[in-house]
Amino acid sequence: MQILRLIDTGGTIGMVPSEQGLVPGAGVVEQHLRAALPQGTALDVVTFDPLIDSANIRPADWNRLADLIDEHDGPVLITHGTDTLGFSAAALSQVIAPERAVVLCAAMQPLGQNADAEESLAQALEYLLSGRAGVRVAVNGQILEAEGVTKTDSHARAAFVSVPQAPPAPRATGARFGTGPQIGVLTLTPGLSGQALAALLGCFDGVVLRIYGAGTFPEDPALVTAVAEAVARGLPVRVVSQCVQGGLAPGLYAAGASFWQSGVTNGGTETVELAFVRLLLAASAA
Incomplete structure (x- = not known):
């Protein structure tokens, strides 16, 4: 039965x-x-x-x-x-x-x-x-x-x-989620200051950063510096699109070229939910 x-x-x-x-x-x-x-x-x-x-x-x-x-x-x-x-x-x-x-x-x-x-x-x-x-x-x-x-x-x-995911990442079969790591989801908005972004990035153990469209980012040195310095001190920053479908294609537009050199991880077609879960799993295993 x-x-x-x-x-x-x-x-x-x-x-x-x-x-x-x-x-x-x-x-x-x-x-x-x-x-x-x-x-x-x-x-x-x-x-x-x-x-x-x-x-x-x-x-x-x-x-x-x-x-x-x-x-x-x-x-x-x-x-x-x-x-x-x-x-x-x-x-x-x-x-x-x-x-x-x-x-x-x-x-x-x-x-x-x-x-x-x-x-x-x-x-x-x-x-x-x-x-x-x-x-x-x-x-x-x-x-x-x-x-x-x-x-x-x-x-x-x-x-x-x-949202279709191309090819799936290796599973963490049998793993469990830590209840201590704090993973944040931050959304890029017009006029956001580097100071504000730096402060927000400092609050978390990992961050999902939602940026524009196919991967554009403001040509603002203060914003890029805030991200680069956070990554340099060991903060995982996983980048996804604010659009539900389509995902990211770094390099398609000039706007954001310096941002993509800051050490962030390209989440590709990941949803916010999937990016969040993968960051939390990584932080839990650390």
């Missing part, structure tokens, strides 16, 4: 109405899945207590999820809120062995609303019980590659995309 593990962390998918609005509903997802499972499949349930809004997800929760996945031999379905789904998907994609079958499932509307929850759970089950492998995300009736998942809409059902 195949045993499917459900890890219910919380999220909109299993919420129920209350006088104060939607609240987590204990057992809601489990009840739906038990009615949907085919013969010959059993359900093993692990429920976060209390169920949590994904806004409260921390790296320690990724470690707990990874441990729960690794201790179970069969496929694993994780229900999760949408707000930090991209971060959790990126995190698990980096530390779970690629031969495992893991699907994170989320919805913009709860079960029972005749919206996206039922379809997404059905897609997740179909994938997990088909014998296919890999870490995936089930949203809006789609199965997406977990590594590049990012949320692009705060309300629409079609709220997520998965």
Whole structure:
């Protein structure tokens, strides 16, 4: 008999109405899945207590999820809120062995609303019980590659995309995330001063820096110096585009040539979530 593990962390998918609005509903997802499972499949349930809004997800929760996945031999379905789904998907994609079958499932509307929850759970089950492998995300009736998942809409059902990642970096299978390193995400804005950027860079153990378009950067010596000095003192700075699709192509434009000589790391097509996770893993291993 195949045993499917459900890890219910919380999220909109299993919420129920209350006088104060939607609240987590204990057992809601489990009840739906038990009615949907085919013969010959059993359900093993692990429920976060209390169920949590994904806004409260921390790296320690990724470690707990990874441990729960690794201790179970069969496929694993994780229900999760949408707000930090991209971060959790990126995190698990980096530390779970690629031969495992893991699907994170989320919805913009709860079960029972005749919206996206039922379809997404059905897609997740179909994938997990088909014998296919890999870490995936089930949203809006789609199965997406977990590594590049990012949320692009705060309300629409079609709220997520998965940005293709060329060729995947080596996985840190079995690794876990440190809870001490502070990784920051900084966004380049017009008129940002070198002094302000230097101060911000000094607050973190690693920084994801979101710059313009295909990789342009202001021709401001103070800004370049702030980055170069931070890198020289050992701060990892991973650069990604502020655009969701397309990634970076250093050298395409003259604007930013000196910046790219400062020692930063080119994140290429990485999402903010994936760049953040990779920096945190590196800092955790240091």
